[in-house]
Amino acid sequence: MNRFLLPLSIFVVVVGFLAVGLKLNPREIPSPLVGKAAPDFSQPQLYDREKVFSPADLKGKVWLLNFWASWCSGCKTEHPVLMELAKSGEVPIYGMDYKDLPEEAMAWLRQWGNPYSVIGMDDAGRVGINFGVYGVPETYVIDKQGVIRYKQIGPLNPDTVSQKIIPLVKQLESQ
Amino acid sequence: MKWILLIVVLCVSGPAWAGEARPLADDPAAEARLKHLAVELRCLVCQNQTLADSNAPLAEDLRREVREMIAKNMSDKEIIEFLVSRYGDFVLYRPPLKATTTLLWVGPFVLLTIGATALVITLRRRAHKVVDAVVSEEEHRKVEQLMAEGGKRS
Numbered sequence: 001m002n003r004f005l006l007p008l009s010i011f012v013v014v015v016g017f018l019a020v021g022l023k024l025n026p027r028e029i030p031s032p033l034v035g036k037a038a039p040d041f042s043q044p045q046l047y048d049r050e051k052v053f054s055p056a057d058l059k060g061k062v063w064l065l066n067f068w069a070s071w072c073s074g075c076k077t078e079h080p081v082l083m084e085l086a087k088s089g090e091v092p093i094y095g096m097d098y099k100d101l102p103e104e105a106m107a108w109l110r111q112w113g114n115p116y117s118v119i120g121m122d123d124a125g126r127v128g129i130n131f132g133v134y135g136v137p138e139t140y141v142i143d144k145q146g147v148i149r150y151k152q153i154g155p156l157n158p159d160t161v162s163q164k165i166i167p168l169v170k171q172l173e174s175q
Numbered sequence: 176m177k178w179i180l181l182i183v184v185l186c187v188s189g190p191a192w193a194g195e196a197r198p199l200a201d202d203p204a205a206e207a208r209l210k211h212l213a214v215e216l217r218c219l220v221c222q223n224q225t226l227a228d229s230n231a232p233l234a235e236d237l238r239r240e241v242r243e244m245i246a247k248n249m250s251d252k253e254i255i256e257f258l259v260s261r262y263g264d265f266v267l268y269r270p271p272l273k274a275t276t277t278l279l280w281v282g283p284f285v286l287l288t289i290g291a292t293a294l295v296i297t298l299r300r301r302a303h304k305v306v307d308a309v310v311s312e313e314e315h316r317k318v319e320q321l322m323a324e325g326g327k328r329s
Contacts, residue, residue, distance in 0.1 A: 026222060027222075029219065029262065029263060029265045030263060030265075031263065032259070032260060032261070032262075032263040033260075033261065099232065124236070125232075125233070125236045126236075126240075128233075128236075129236060129237065129240060129261060130261065131261070132261040132262050132263070134219035134220055134233055134262065135219075135220060135233075
């Protein structure tokens with residue numbers, strides 16, 4: 001019996017490591033930007049190219065910045081969640097139309113609805129790079145001082161919104 | 176006749192596709208630096224490819240950014256810092272030695288040491304066993320007998 005003890009314990013340890021490894025998502029790369037000031041930008045707005053959208057205008061507010069595109073299928077999945085959140089009025093959602101064509105973006109919003117307060121255009125993907133975006137949709141929670149407090153990689157779902165986003169927004173607003 | 180036509184068409188159309196892989200180098204020195212940097216950097220979309228290999232749109236954008244930074248005469252270190260500050264250490268193919276990556280760097284050597292120790296111990300034990308095996312007179316005779324029988328059979 002004793003001679004099985006060592007191989008068995010090694011086996012259990014290996015299985016333990018593999019079990020944890022299976023649950024990790026290699027697509028979720030921790031962002032070094034959480035806890036740092038959101039990168040500055042000033043981008044033309046989708047509905048009025050003459051106007052600019054800049055985070056400087058939002059100082060003193062807690063807001064969400066959502067990177068999306070009409071060509072992105074995950075954004076379609078996420079969209080009803082954003083619509084619901086916008087309707088609840090818990091937190092303003094600002095959009096960044098990532099590497100998209102304005103006509104297609106507008107057609108997409110006409111078809112599915114527009115949850116965004118303001119939408120900026122990031123044609124070249126430069127704002128995306130500054131925010132460390134590597135796949136849309138991605139959503140950032142930005143506090144009153146303009147610091148990134150949370151990054152969601154991939155679509156938001158009702159659970160993340162109710163368990164993470166809304167409590168965090170409430171906490172940041174009370175500060 | 177059809178075959179000749181086909182061959183002619185294929186030969187003529189060759190240069191048309193060759194246009195796709197057109198070198199972007201206006202400045203060969205800058206392009207060489209880009210290549211040298213891009214093999215050290217990971218594409219974040221297709222994670223097992225380098226920035227140099229990947230055709231993902233993000234990799235193209237990042238190559239464009241790196242190219243612009245090279246044009247601005249930024250050092251390799253500054254360019255890598257630019258990317259790490261946005262995408263984290265994950266963007267590097269060679270993770271830096273830090274508290275969180277100690278296991279990654281030291282782990283293989285620890286495993287090697289454990290393996291080597293286990294091997295040495297096992298070999299020593301085995302050597303003892305072989306020496307300790309005593310063959311009695313009775314057993315010796317039996318072996319001789321069996322070998323003799325085996326010889327007859329073949």
